[in-house]
Amino acid sequence: xxSFSHFFQTFIESYPVFFxxxxxxxxxxxxxxLIAIFIGLFFALLKISKVKVLEVIANFYIYxxxxxxxxxxxxxxxxxxxxxxxxxxxxxxxxxxxxNGAYIAEIFRGTIQSIDKGQMEAGRSLGMTTALTMRxxxxxxxxxxxxxxxxxxxxxxxxxxxxxxxxxxxELFNVATTAGSNNFDSMxxxxxxxxxxxxxxxLLTAVVSVxxxxxxxxx
Amino acid sequence: MSxxxxxxxxxxxxxxxxxxxxxxxVDMVVKENDVVVLIGASGSGKSTLLRCLNFLEIKNDGKIxxxxxxxxxxxxxxxxxxxxxxxxxxxxxxxxxxxxLENVIEAPTMVKGMNKAKAIQEGKELxxxxxxxxxxxxxxxxxxxxxxxxxxIARALAMKPDIMLFDEPTSALDPELVGEVLSTxxxxxxxxxxxxxxxxxxxxxxxxxxxxxxxxxxxIVEVGHPQDLFNNPKEKRTQDFLSSIL
Ligand SMILES: Nc1ncnc2c1ncn2[C@@H]1O[C@H](COP(=O)(O)OP(=O)(O)OP(=O)(O)O)[C@@H](O)[C@H]1O
Ligand SMILES: [Mg+2]
Numbered sequence: 001x002x003s004f005s006h007f008f009q010t011f012i013e014s015y016p017v018f019f020x021x022x023x024x025x026x027x028x029x030x031x032x033x034l035i036a037i038f039i040g041l042f043f044a045l046l047k048i049s050k051v052k053v054l055e056v057i058a059n060f061y062i063y064x065x066x067x068x069x070x071x072x073x074x075x076x077x078x079x080x081x082x083x084x085x086x087x088x089x090x091x092x093x094x095x096x097x098x099x100n101g102a103y104i105a106e107i108f109r110g111t112i113q114s115i116d117k118g119q120m121e122a123g124r125s126l127g128m129t130t131a132l133t134m135r136x137x138x139x140x141x142x143x144x145x146x147x148x149x150x151x152x153x154x155x156x157x158x159x160x161x162x163x164x165x166x167x168x169x170x171e172l173f174n175v176a177t178t179a180g181s182n183n184f185d186s187m188x189x190x191x192x193x194x195x196x197x198x199x200x201x202x203l204l205t206a207v208v209s210v211x212x213x214x215x216x217x218x219x
Numbered sequence: 220m221s222x223x224x225x226x227x228x229x230x231x232x233x234x235x236x237x238x239x240x241x242x243x244x245v246d247m248v249v250k251e252n253d254v255v256v257l258i259g260a261s262g263s264g265k266s267t268l269l270r271c272l273n274f275l276e277i278k279n280d281g282k283i284x285x286x287x288x289x290x291x292x293x294x295x296x297x298x299x300x301x302x303x304x305x306x307x308x309x310x311x312x313x314x315x316x317x318x319x320l321e322n323v324i325e326a327p328t329m330v331k332g333m334n335k336a337k338a339i340q341e342g343k344e345l346x347x348x349x350x351x352x353x354x355x356x357x358x359x360x361x362x363x364x365x366x367x368x369x370x371x372i373a374r375a376l377a378m379k380p381d382i383m384l385f386d387e388p389t390s391a392l393d394p395e396l397v398g399e400v401l402s403t404x405x406x407x408x409x410x411x412x413x414x415x416x417x418x419x420x421x422x423x424x425x426x427x428x429x430x431x432x433x434x435x436x437x438x439i440v441e442v443g444h445p446q447d448l449f450n451n452p453k454e455k456r457t458q459d460f461l462s463s464i465l
Contacts, residue, residue: 121275122312122371126326126378127302136329140316218316218358 002188010188011195014179021175022196028089028171029158032096036157037150039097040104041139047109058105065102071163073099078167092164100157107153111145112138144215151208155201162197172196223250225287226382226413227272232281234267241267243437245281249382249430252411256424256445259434260460265417268434269384272415273304286381302330305375309387311367313359313374319346320355323374330378338377345373349403365396369403376407383407385416419464425449433457 002010046058065073077095078088086094115138123133165174176193180186227249234242241264249255257265270276271283274290274297283290290300314322323342327333333341346352349369359367368388375383385404389397401423408414408427418424424431424445431448433441433456441448441457452458 116310116312118308118310118312119314122308122314123326124275124298125273125301125304125306125308126375127298127330128326129298132329136325137314144316218318219360 002185002191007188007191010185011192014189014192017175017179018172018192018196021170021172022200024089024169025158025161025171025173025200028093028096028161028164028169029154032093032161033100033154033157035094035097036100036104039101040108043101043105044108044112045134047105048112062102062105065099070095070099070160071166074163074167088164088167088169092161092167092169096157096161096164099160100153103153103156104150107146107149108142111142111149114145115141144212147208147212147215151205151212154204154208158200158204159197223252225249225284226251226253227415228282228284229272230282230284232268232271232283233279234264234271234276235279241437242271242278245437245439247432247439249413249415251413253429254408254412254414254416254427255430255432256428257415257417257432257434258419258421258424258460263434264437265434266386269306269386269415269417272382272384273301273306275306298330302378303380304382304384305378305380306384307368307371307375307386307388309390311359311364311371311391313367313371315359318356318358319351319362319370322359322370323377326374327377342373342377345376346370348376348406349373350399363396364392365399368392368400372400372403372407382413382415385414385418387417387419389418389420421449421465433460435460 043058043061046054049055074092074095077098078091081091081094082088119137119141120130120133123137124130128136161171162173164171165177168174170178172193176189177186180189183189225248227247229245229247232242232245232247233240245264245268247255247268257268259265267276271278272285274283274292277292285300285304290297314325317325320339320342323345324333324335324338327338327341328335343352343355346355349372351366351369351373354362354366354370359370362370372383372388388404389400392400397420401420404414404416404423405427416423416428428445431443431445432439433448433452433454435456441452441454443453448457449461452461
């Protein structure tokens with residue numbers, strides 16, 4: 001184990017390159033999660049559509065994501081998309097979005113179905129269409145209920161973005177392993193990168209809980 | 220009185236849930252300004268009948284004529300029908316993420332495209348009418364059951380329906396809160412609203428109803444003015460039911 005003063009000094013000195021890696025990690029995570037929310041919502045709606053084909057499509061997607069390792073998904077996206085001249089950044093981001101989308105679909109499906117069915121009936125009885133009631137009445141409530149598990153999924157997504165290192169993204173984890181082997185000091189750099197991840201997870205948790213509080217005004 | 224418009228007319232209405240035959244050849248006429256009270260034992264099909272009237276359930280067979288036009292669930296726009304037929308539920312079903320006023324203006328603004336300022340003004344008038352003007356900006360979770368139900372009534376009225384359906388509007392309320400909801404409904408009846416009410420509140424039926432329908436096992440067994448039906452029920456099953464609840 002490195003001494004604390006060595007760790008601390010290296011932490012300070014390596015700050016500029018870790019900071020760049022952190023920005024890339026944040027970009028990959030934020031963009032992939034944002035896309036994953038839309039993918040998740042889309043497949044959640046397919047799952048509850050009561051249209052058999054659509055349910056089968058959604059289940060198939062979720063089955064594929066759950067049944068294969070994320071690293072395999074990332075490489076498939078990377079090799080598949082690079083043929084279309086799509087950058088590594090987008091390969092990693094889209095692969096992560098594809099992956100997280102399946103888990104987020106399950107989260108949304110669960111919370112949408114947890115909303116009392118009287119809510120849909122009330123909307124319908126007022127002349128609102130199913131789609132309008134879904135958008136104005138059900139989804140806002142379902143989204144609020146989804147926040148805690150979504151926050152959890154965001155954290156997983158943030159940590160999983162480290163796998164983008166394997167397709168050459170110079171994000172946090174790649175910065176750490178590269179600097180570690182260049183300086184023959186892997187342990188120090190791995191401990192440093194662990195601290196970066198802990199800080200990011202801490203901040204993400206805080207953001208989610210602020211959102212939860214904001215949305216709980218009606219309780 | 221016989222020249223009043225027929226607001227609801229149903230003929231030989233049948234509804235099944237799978238093998239369960241819930242409504243059997245139900246006939247019913249509700250004229251303009253009438254208050255009809257539906258009574259009957261649990262499971263007799265009262266809610267199902269009410270829900271067929273605004274097409275939350277779709278009949279298997281028979282005719283449903285709303286304001287002199289037969290409604291075909293396959294070809295007619297049911298949302299348009301529901302705009303004219305308001306419904307109040309046993310469990311209120313207020314939108315918990317919206318304030319009281321937002322609950323009331325949701326459908327007028329989103330369905331009818333009413334200008335928001337106008338919807339707010341009308342919404343406040345309705346809340347005033349149900350005695351809840353001071354609660355406009357609170358969320359439903361802060362209201363008592365009776366207050367919630369009065370908001371639900373205001374919300375339905377905001378669409379300016381021609382007919383109002385009530386499915387056991389006071390059954391989920393603590394006894395001391397029943398009165399405030401019933402008096403709101405009486406007020407509505409006095410203003411001439413056409414109403415179909417499922418309730419166990421016989422006092423309300425005696426005082427307000429023009430007609431009482433007794434349902435048993437999916438059929439309308441007896442229809443009469445409240446004083447006749449309650450005091451001199453003709454059918455044995457009506458007599459048994461009334462003696463069981465009184
Ligand atoms: N969606 C449904 N699917 C299957 N069966 C149903 C459904 N809704 C109602 N039923 C059945 O239909 C019958 C009539 O139900 P309904 O709710 O209309 O009775 P009710 O007279 O309103 O009774 P209560 O006084 O308990 O509210 C019952 O046997 C009920 O179990
Ligand atoms: Mg019922």
